[in-house]
Structures are given as C-alpha cells and as structure tokens.
Amino acid sequence: xxxxxxxxxxxxxxxxxxxxxxxxxxxxxxxxxxxxxxxxxxxxxxxxxxxxxxxxxxxxxxxxxxxxxxxxxxxxxxxxxxxxxxxxxxxxxxxxxxxxxxxxxxxxxxxxxxxxxxxxxxxxxxxxxxxxxxxxxxxxxxxxxxxxxxxxxxxxxxxxxxxxxxxxxxxxxxxxxxxxxxxxxxxxxxxxxxxxxxxxxxxxxxxxxxxxxxxxxxxxxxxxxxxxxxxxxxxxxxxxxxxxxxxxxxxxxxxxxxxxxxxxxxxxxxxxxxxxxxxxxxxxxxxxxxxxxxxxxxxxxxxxxxxxxxxxxxxxxxxxxxxxxxxxxxxxxxxxxxxxxxxxxxxxxxxxxxxxxxxxxxxxxxxxxxxxxxxxxxxxxxxxxxxxxxxxxxxxxxxxxxxxxxxxxxxxxxxxxxxxxxxxxxxxxxxx
Amino acid sequence: xxxxxxxxxxxxxxxxxxxxxxxxxxxxxxxxxxxxxxxxxxxxxxxxxxxxxxxxxxxxxxxxxxxxxxxxxxxxxxxxxxxxxxxxxxxxxxxxxxxxxxxxxxxxxxxxxxxxxxxxxxxxxxxxxxxxxxxxxxxxxxxxxxxxxxxxxxxxxxxxxxxxxxxxxxxxxxxxxxxxxxxxxxxxxxxxxxxxxxxxxxxxxxxxxxxxxxxxxxxxxxxxxxxxxxxxxxxxxxxxxxxxxxxxxxxxxxxxxxxxxxxxxxxxxxxxxxxxxxxxxxxxxxxxxxxxxxxxxxxxxxxxxxxxxxxxxxxxxxxxxxxxxxxxxxxxxxxxxxxxxxxxxxxxxxxxxxxxxxxxxxxxxxxxxxxxxxxxxxxxxxxxxxxxxxxxxxxxxxxxxxxxxxxxxxxxxxxxxxxxxxxxxxxxxxxx
Numbered sequence: 001x002x003x004x005x006x007x008x009x010x011x012x013x014x015x016x017x018x019x020x021x022x023x024x025x026x027x028x029x030x031x032x033x034x035x036x037x038x039x040x041x042x043x044x045x046x047x048x049x050x051x052x053x054x055x056x057x058x059x060x061x062x063x064x065x066x067x068x069x070x071x072x073x074x075x076x077x078x079x080x081x082x083x084x085x086x087x088x089x090x091x092x093x094x095x096x097x098x099x100x101x102x103x104x105x106x107x108x109x110x111x112x113x114x115x116x117x118x119x120x121x122x123x124x125x126x127x128x129x130x131x132x133x134x135x136x137x138x139x140x141x142x143x144x145x146x147x148x149x150x151x152x153x154x155x156x157x158x159x160x161x162x163x164x165x166x167x168x169x170x171x172x173x174x175x176x177x178x179x180x181x182x183x184x185x186x187x188x189x190x191x192x193x194x195x196x197x198x199x200x201x202x203x204x205x206x207x208x209x210x211x212x213x214x215x216x217x218x219x220x221x222x223x224x225x226x227x228x229x230x231x232x233x234x235x236x237x238x239x240x241x242x243x244x245x246x247x248x249x250x251x252x253x254x255x256x257x258x259x260x261x262x263x264x265x266x267x268x269x270x271x272x273x274x275x276x277x278x279x280x281x282x283x284x285x286x287x288x289x290x291x292x293x294x295x296x297x298x299x300x301x302x303x304x305x306x307x308x309x310x311x312x313x314x315x316x317x318x319x320x321x322x323x324x325x326x327x328x329x330x331x332x333x334x335x336x337x338x339x340x341x342x343x344x345x346x347x348x349x350x351x352x353x354x355x356x357x358x359x360x361x362x363x364x365x366x367x368x369x370x371x372x373x374x375x376x377x378x379x380x381x382x383x384x385x386x387x388x389x390x391x392x393x394x395x396x397x398x399x400x401x402x403x404x405x406x407x408x409x410x411x412x413x414x415x416x417x418x419x420x421x422x423x424x425x426x427x428x429x430x431x432x
Numbered sequence: 433x434x435x436x437x438x439x440x441x442x443x444x445x446x447x448x449x450x451x452x453x454x455x456x457x458x459x460x461x462x463x464x465x466x467x468x469x470x471x472x473x474x475x476x477x478x479x480x481x482x483x484x485x486x487x488x489x490x491x492x493x494x495x496x497x498x499x500x501x502x503x504x505x506x507x508x509x510x511x512x513x514x515x516x517x518x519x520x521x522x523x524x525x526x527x528x529x530x531x532x533x534x535x536x537x538x539x540x541x542x543x544x545x546x547x548x549x550x551x552x553x554x555x556x557x558x559x560x561x562x563x564x565x566x567x568x569x570x571x572x573x574x575x576x577x578x579x580x581x582x583x584x585x586x587x588x589x590x591x592x593x594x595x596x597x598x599x600x601x602x603x604x605x606x607x608x609x610x611x612x613x614x615x616x617x618x619x620x621x622x623x624x625x626x627x628x629x630x631x632x633x634x635x636x637x638x639x640x641x642x643x644x645x646x647x648x649x650x651x652x653x654x655x656x657x658x659x660x661x662x663x664x665x666x667x668x669x670x671x672x673x674x675x676x677x678x679x680x681x682x683x684x685x686x687x688x689x690x691x692x693x694x695x696x697x698x699x700x701x702x703x704x705x706x707x708x709x710x711x712x713x714x715x716x717x718x719x720x721x722x723x724x725x726x727x728x729x730x731x732x733x734x735x736x737x738x739x740x741x742x743x744x745x746x747x748x749x750x751x752x753x754x755x756x757x758x759x760x761x762x763x764x765x766x767x768x769x770x771x772x773x774x775x776x777x778x779x780x781x782x783x784x785x786x787x788x789x790x791x792x793x794x795x796x797x798x799x800x801x802x803x804x805x806x807x808x809x810x811x812x813x814x815x816x817x818x819x820x821x822x823x824x825x826x827x828x829x830x831x832x833x834x835x836x837x838x839x840x841x842x843x844x845x846x847x848x849x850x851x852x853x854x855x856x857x858x859x860x861x862x863x864x
Contacts, residue, residue: 022581022723029583032648032767130578136724138578145577146562146570149454149744151461216464274730277709282726291454292568292731292741294714298706299727309724312581324758335464 005034005319006041008068008099010090011081012061015104015131016043017054018308019078023315024055034319042068044081065090069097076318078311079103080131088112095123100318100327104131104311110205114218117331124328126321128314133206134159134283136306137299138313143213143287150289152214154254156267156428157285158278159206161301162190162197163229163249167266168279171237171246177229189281189302199228200249200264207251210285211262215255216335219262223340224251227265233423239353239383239394240268245427246276259339261346263426268351270429343403349378349427350397350405354412355420358391362417366393369415373408375400390419396427437466437751438473440500440531442522443513444493447536447563448475449486450740451510455747456487466751474500476513497522501529508750510743511535512563520544527555532759534746536563536739542637546650549763556760558753560746565638566591566715568738569731570745575645575719582721584646586686588860589717590710591638593733594622594629595661595681599698600711603669603678609661621713621734631660632681632696639683642717643694647687648767651694655772656683659697665855671785671815671826672700677859678708691771693778695858700783702861775835781810781859782829782837786844787852790823794849798825801847805840807832822851828859 007023009016020040023030030038040056048061062068068077077094079087079101087108094101101120103109108116109132120127130140134157143152158164162184169180181198184190196202204224211219229249240247245268253262269276274296278284283301288294300306321327356362363380370377376398383392397405405424412418439455441448452472455462462470472488480493494500500509509526511519511533519540526533533552535541540548541564552559562572566589575584590596594616601612613630616622628634636656643651661681672679677700685694701708706728710716715733720726732738753759788794795812802809808830815824829837837856844850 018723026581026583026723029648029767030581033580033764136721137727138574141578142570142574145749146573146745147741148465148748149458149462150741151458216461272711274709277706279704284728289568289741291450291458291737293735293738295569295729295731296716297727297729300725303725305723306725309579309582309721313578316580317577320762324756324761326756326758329756330752332465335461 002036004037004039006039006074008042008074008077009040010044010079012043012045014304015080015307018304019311020054020056022308022312041074044068069093075322076100076315079105084108084111091116095119095125100126102128102311102314102318104307106132106205110208121331126318126328128317130314131307131310133209135301136309137297139285139297142297147289150292152287152289154288155214155285156250156252158248158275158283159251160197160203161281161283165189165281167247167249177232200226203251203264207262207264211253215260217338218334223262225263229266236423244271245269246271248275258345259341261341266425268425268427273429344401346402347399349399351425351427352395353422354393354418355389355422356391356393357417365417369411370408373404375404375408434468436469436471438471438506440474440506440509441472442476442511444475444477446736447512447739450736451743452486452488454740454744473506476500501525507754508532508747511537516540516543523548527551527557532558532750534560534743534750536743538564538637542640553763558750558760560749562746563739563742565641567733568741569729571717571729574729579721582724584719584721586720587646587717588682588684590680590707590715591683592629592635593713593715597621597713599679599681609664632658635683635696639694639696643685647692649770650766655694657695661698668855676703677701678703680707690777691773693773698857700857700859705861776833778834779831781831783857783859784827785854786825786850787821787854788823788825789849797849801843802840805836807836807840
C-alpha cells in the first residue's frame with residue numbers, strides 16, 4: 001500500500017503557485033480523503049534562482065524537465081507551464097514515462113487533445129484537463145460523470161471572462177468598448193495583448209474541448225465559426241436592451257441529425273435566459289441534455305486559486321485511481337464521426353441593423369430582399385434615434401439558415417439605397 | 433470479463449419508469465461508454481397486473497423483493513420506490529446481498545444516510561444518491577469530485593421546485609399565495625397535500641444530505657432550523673422588491689470555527705445575487721468554497737426524466753466501478769465532529785415589518801429597543817402605504833445574531849405601542 005503520492009509540477013506561475021498553496025493548506029483534508037500524503041516533489045521553472053514566496057523548499061525547484069520525469073517516485077505530473085509545443089511535448093513525455101497527467105493547458109488540449117488522450121489510453125495513464133475550460137467550474141467532470149447517462153444536444157457558454165467583463169461594463173456602466181477594455185487590462189483580467197480574448201481565439205479553443213467532449217467526436221479548431229467583439233457598433237447594446245436582449249460573447253455548439261455546429265460570437269440573449277444575468281468576469285455554461293433538459297454551471301472562469309482548485313480536483317481523481325490500481329482505465333476514443341453542418345444546415349434568428357437613404361419605398365424594397373431569400377421577418381423597426389448618415393432600420397428575422405443570413409447581408413450591401421450594414425447578431429430566445 | 437450488467441429496479445413510478453426509458457433509449461451510448469450491455473432484469477411493483485406503457489417485457493415485473501435481491505445475476509439495485517422504512521430496509525437488504533445501490537430516496541438518505549453509507553463501506557458496495565437532491569443537477573458528484581480539493585464554507589440552494597414556483601408566480605404575476613399554490617397543484621408541481629413542500633420539510637431533508645456532505649459531518653434533521661412559506665404576509669414581496677430584494681425559499685448552510693448552521697426559510701436576496709433570478713420550478717445551489725469562490729449549479733429539481741438522468745448517471749458510475757473491480761471502495765466516514773452553532777453564534781441581517789400606533793415618540797422608543805439589544809440598524813423606513821391598523825415601519829438591521837433578532841422581536845411584541853409584528857426575514861447580500 002502506497003503511503004504517499006508525489007507530484008511533479010511543471011510551471012510555477014499563477015496556476016502552479018495556486019496549486020502549491022491548495023495542496024499545502026488543504027493537506028489534512030486531502031490526507032483524510034485519500035489516506036495518503038500528497039507532496040509536491042519537484043517543480044520545473046525556467047529560473048531556479050528567482051525569489052519566490054512559497055512554502056516549498058528551495059531544492060524542489062529545478063530547470064530540467066528530465067529530472068522531474070525520470071524521478072521514479074513521482075506519480076503525477078501537473079502541466080501548467082503553458083505553450084502549445086512545449087506543453088504537448090511535456091505531456092507526451094510524462095505519459096511515456098508512465099505518469100498520470102493533469103493539465104490546465106487549453107491550447108494543447110484544443111489542438112492535440114485527441115492525440116494525447118489516445119496516447120494516454122495506450123500508456124494506461126490518466127490524462128485530466130478540468131482546468132482547461134471554465135477555471136474553477138467543474139465542467140469536464142460534469143459532462144463526463146454527472147451527465148454520463150444523458151445525450152447533450154446543445155451547449156452555450158460564457159467561457160471568456162475578459163469579454164464578459166467588457167460587455168458587462170458596457171451595459172451596466174455605459175462604457176465604451178475601449179474604456180471597458182482598458183479597465184479589464186488595468187484590473188488584470190485582460191492580457192497586455194488582448195486579441196486572444198476579444199477576437200474569440202481563447203473561446204474557440206475552449207469550444208473545441210467542450211464540443212468534442214459533449215458530442216463524443218473530434219472537433220477541430222477550423223470547425224469553429226469565430227467572430228470577435230471588435231465589430232460591435234456604438235448603440236448596439238442599447239438597441240439590444242430596447243428589444244429585451246442582452247449581448248453576450250458566447251461559445252455555442254449544437255448537434256442534430258444533420259451534424260454539428262460550433263461558433264464563438266457575440267449573441268443577443270433574451271433577458272430571461274439564465275446566461276443573460278451572468279456578469280463581470282464570471283463564466284457560465286448552459287447545457288441542454290436530451291433527458292435532463294436545461295442545466296447551467298456558473299463560477300469563476302479564471303484566477304489563480306479557482307483554476308488551481310480544478311487542477312487539484314483532477315489530482316485527487318488521479319490519486320484515487322492510482323491508489324485503486326485503475327489509473328488510465330477510463331478514456332475512450334470518440335464515439336461518433338465528425339460531421340460539421342454547412343451554412344445551409346444551421347438555423348437561427350438574426351438581428352440586422354442597417355442605415356438606408358431616408359426615402360419613400362426603401363422599406364418595401366428591403367423587405368422584398370428578405371422575402372426573395374425566403375427569410376421571414378419577425379419584426380421591422382425604424383430606429384427612433386437619428387443617424388447622421390440616413391435612416392436606421394432594425395430587422396429581426398424568424399429562424400433562417402446562416403446561408404440565408406449571409407445572402408441577405410450580401411444583397412443588402414449591393415443595394416444602392418443601403419448606405420451601411422451597421423451590425424448583425426444571432427438572437428437566442430423564444431420567438432416573440 | 434463481464435458482458436452485461438443487470439439491474440433490479442425497485443419501484444416503477446415517475447422516476448422508475450423514467451430510468452427504464454433512458455436505459456432503453458440511450459442503450460447504444462451506454463454500451464459504448466461501458467463496453468457492456470446494461471439491462472433491467474427485474475422490476476419490483478405492488479401490482480404486477482397493472483397495465484403499463486413500457487418497453488420492458490411483462491415477465492420482468494414482480495411483487496416480491498426477495499426475488500429481485502436473491503437473483504445472483506443482478507449487480508445493481510435502483511431504489512426509487514420511496515417510503516422511509518421500506519426504502520431503508522430494501523437498501524439494507526440489497527447491500528447485505530452484495531449489490532451496488534442507487535437511490536433517489538431523500539427521506540431515507542436524510543434520516544439514515546450515514547448508517548447506510550457505513551453499511552455500504554462494510555459490505556464493500558457502492559451506495560449512490562445523486563437524485564436525492566436537486567433532481568437532474570449533478571450536485572452530490574460535484575461536491576464529491578469537482579470540488580474534491582476545496583473546502584466548502586457555505587451553500588445556499590433553491591432546492592424545492594414547488595415553493596420556488598409559488599414565489600415566482602407571486603412576484604411576477606402578482607398572484608396571492610393561495611392562487612399560486614393552486615396553480616402549482618394544477619400543474620402537478622405540488623402534491624395534493626403540499627405541506628412537505630410549503631412547510632420546508634422536503635428542503636429540510638435535502639439540506640441534511642447536502643450539509644452532511646459539504647462539511648463532511650453528520651447533520652441531523654433536528655439541526656435544521658425550518659420555517660415555511662405560510663407566514664408570508666400580503667405585501668411582503670412588494671416590500672422586498674421596493675428595497676431591491678427578491679424573496680426566495682432556500683436551504684442554507686455555513687460553517688466557520690464556531691460550528692455549523694443549517695436553515696430552511698424564506699430569505700430576502702439582493703436582486704444581483706445569482707439565486708434571485710432562478711425562477712419557476714427550477715432549482716439552483718450556490719456553493720462557496722475556500723479556494724474556488726462562488727459557484728452555482730442550476731437545473732430541473734424534479735420531474736421524471738431529469739431525476740432519472742441523475743439515477744442513471746449513478747448507474748453508470750456503479751457499472752464502471754463494478755467493471756474495474758473497485759465497487760464500494762470510495763466511501764468515507766465523516767471527517768469532522770458535528771458541532772451546531774447556538775443562536776448567539778449565527779449572524780445575519782434581518783428585515784422586520786411592524787405595525788405601530790401612529791403617535792409621536794414611537795419611532796424613538798422602537799429604535800431604542802434595537803439599541804438596547806445591541807442590534808445596529810442599517811435602515812428604518814416608514815412604509816408609505818397606509819395600514820388600517822396603524823403606521824407601518826420597516827427595519828433592516830446590520831449583521832446581528834439570531835438571538836438578538838429573536839430578543840428584539842420578543843421585546844417588540846411586549847411593547848404596548850407595537851400593534852403587530854407583521855413579518856420578519858433574513859436578508860442576504862452586501863450591506864448597502
């Protein structure tokens with residue numbers, strides 16, 4: 001019977017140092033749960049000389065990966081150093097060395113997740129990645145275990161805290177996009193270069209992970225339609241509010257008999273939708289299952305201790321499996337072939353905001369364009385505020401295909417009376 | 433290697449028939465996940481002659497429990513027949529017979545949970561009870577696995593769909609309590625005798641289960657302070673709204689160095705609190721963990737298929753453990769001694785609504801009563817609406833002990849100028 005489980009920690013940044021704190025401060029509870037001591041035996045860092053505030057002894061720090069991986073007393077490797085290539089290689093080597101692996105690296109899991117899970121299967125080692133999506137929210141485990149008996153048909157999530165913070169400030173404090181982004185940066189929610197967040201790249205990676213798991217298939221980065229926040233126009237959020245909607249930057253995925261669709265984009269949600277009231281830097285994922293119906297999982301999407309909580313929960317799972325002798329026995333290859341819907345097979349309601357020449361007959365011409373494309377309209381509203389360029393019109397469609405939506409926009413742009421297609425968004429919520 | 437796992441289903445009511453449906457309709461997915469066929473081999477019912485709409489063959493139905501339990505080919509017993517004594521005995525006998533057990537029986541788990549978990553440990557059999565709280569929301573699993581590395585310090589939950597439905601109708605459609613209850617009954621959310629729901633008994637049982645697990649201790653039914661919905665006065669919800677609060681019937685539990693407090697009662701939540709916007713028959717549990725911070729888990733709290741989804745998730749977990757040969761290896765006795773706080777050790781803000789004689793000096797006398805008891809006031813408001821009896825005053829306190837709250841109310845009731853203490857509620861949310 002093992003008396004202790006040793007960990008090799010790769011990386012000692014925000015998440016890594018959080019993991020060390022939790023394993024130290026919750027040691028008694030962990031020992032009670034597992035019946036063994038859990039220790040961080042080695043920590044891989046770039047600079048071993050750097051002064052660090054930590055309870056760990058100075059001699060656990062090393063700058064040599066092989067020193068961590070070749071230590072036979074180390075059972076579990078935690079990869080929280082980041083970097084796609086280095087992260088992937090470290091995980092591979094750890095699995096080859098027969099270690100269970102816990103990672104928070106969404107870039108690696110989005111790009112090489114299936115390959116690494118196959119390798120983990122082959123090497124009979126656990127590979128857990130709860131912290132790669134949704135920070136402290138136990139999403140992966142919920143989908144794998146809690147909803148194990150259900151068939152997930154749709155999921156929609158606020159999975160990027162920075163963009164949710166920006167949109168919350170814009171809505172509740174009437175900030176401009178630029179000011180809200182500046183505040184997010186000042187508070188440390190946004191990186192110095194915020195493009196991965198605001199362009200939807202971060203959410204795209206997380207959606208690859210979530211959708212692959214939800215639908216038991218291999219979703220690739222290029223399968224995700226991505227549209228960032230930069231196209232938002234002044235007035236869009238106020239218009240959303242006027243029609244009873246809240247704009248949220250979400251990842252969404254759905255599956256039906258035609259196939260799968262995955263997207264990351266700003267969407268108008270009916271105010272009564274549970275996601276509409278998820279504010280600030282919080283994340284939440286709304287999951288629709290065949291038999292369970294609507295569920296939502298809410299919590300901190302980032303941060304040192306929340307993310308480290310998820311990493312450490314994975315460590316507990318890995319420890320249990322090691323102690324029970326069932327390490328690496330639960331992975332599965334995806335059950336279904338990947339089949340992505342075409343634009344003609346994805347249906348949604350759309351909001352179009354258009355500036356037109358303020359002339360008689362324009363409205364008739366425009367509604368004619370919608371009907372020519374078979375796009376049925378739910379509402380047409382003349383925007384009451386003046387626009388310097390011309391008259392502003394808002395169209396909200398019934399459910400149409402993404403292709404119809406694109407075709408309508410293209411035709412509108414080619415219509416002489418249309419001065420500008422200001423903005424367009426998908427609309428989520430019941431027809432009203 | 434086992435080729436199939438057989439189930440004995442005790443009870444074929446709302447949940448039992450839902451389980452049979454899911455196991456049938458998701459059979460292919462279950463087989464893929466588990467690598468074996470999962471079959472319902474026997475179903476215990478009172479009346480085997482009754483006509484039932486089901487895919488199960490007529491000969492699987494029996495009215496003899498021993499016939500189910502003595503079948504050596506049955507690996508897992510699902511207890512969804514209800515009843516405290518019968519439920520407990522069936523679970524005990526199943527564990528003695530060496531079967532893994534899955535139950536949705538909150539009454540049994542609240543009253544005999546610790547005893548049965550100890551027996552399960554002894555008999556080396558799994559005992560899962562995800563469906564006993566929160567219907568389709570995977571709460572038990574989330575606390576045991578997802579937050580395994582954290583220390584839960586507080587949880588607050590809307591865990592009774594009927595009372596949440598009633599309060600939602602009262603708030604959003606201005607219904608009276610009686611009308612809202614009648615609609616809940618008509619829609620099948622409330623039982624013919626709704627007392628278990630509206631008096632908080634159902635929530636009390638669920639809180640015993642949740643708090644015992646959250647704090648790894650043995651909470652008993654008598655540890656839970658319970659106050660039902662019947663004391664709500666006309667106008668209370670409007671007053672809540674006027675001050676920016678929403679009334680919710682919740683179970684709450686918290687732990688600090690002084691001990692544990694558990695309560696079920698209607699509470700005023702600040703509108704910005706995530707629980708304030710959980711509406712209709714939905715349930716949601718807000719969990720605060722030491723390191724993860726705020727999380728919330730939302731979904732259907734009852735219903736045939738949602739509850740059956742949780743039961744079947746437990747079945748999947750039990751199957752996996754059986755197939756891996758680790759059935760019954762994960763239970764633990766509670767880690768901590770039970771220590772319940774006294775009324776002097778529980779602190780909260782309170783809302784008091786009082787009818788007084790409309791005379792000079794009354795307000796001074798009343799605020800004097802608060803200060804005599806060391807109860808500091810956050811706001812005192814003369815209710816602008818007239819009351820036939822006298823003037824209406826609303827007091828909102830800063831944090832005071834429950835004992836101070838009770839002492840103030842007792843003194844108020846004994847004060848000649850006080851005509852009536854109309855209502856009083858705990859207030860959740862930041863001091864404002």
